[in-house]
Amino acid sequence: MDQQLPKHDCKNFVKKVFLVLDGAIPEEEKQLFIEDIQRCKGCLEHYHIERYFKEFVYNKFERKCCSDELKENIISEIKKIDAEEH
Numbered sequence: 494m495d496q497q498l499p500k501h502d503c504k505n506f507v508k509k510v511f512l513v514l515d516g517a518i519p520e521e522e523k524q525l526f527i528e529d530i531q532r533c534k535g536c537l538e539h540y541h542i543e544r545y546f547k548e549f550v551y552n553k554f555e556r557k558c559c560s561d562e563l564k565e566n567i568i569s570e571i572k573k574i575d576a577e578e579h
Contacts, residue, residue, distance in 0.1 A: 501529055506536040513540075514547050 506529075512518045513526050530536040 501532045501536075503533060503536055506530055506533070506539070510540055510543055514544055 506526075509518070509526055513523050518526070530540055
């Protein structure tokens with residue numbers, strides 16, 4: 494990349510790490526983020542820990558669909574709570 498990286502800011506890392514891991518930012522911005530955190534050992538280690546943890550959780554837990562009845566009950570309870578608050 495031929496863009497100049499700004500001074501590294503660990504606080505900015507914390508704000509962006511989950512956006513990067515969730516795929517919520519454009520690829521170019523992700524690449525700048527990766528280049529930036531390579532300048533800070535602590536941030537780079539934190540990024541890898543978060544990435545491995547996310548992969549672990551994703552691979553270890555089985556996703557199960559719930560029944561239509563359960564979905565309807567959950568929606569009904571949410572509507573009740575919402576009605577009580579308003």
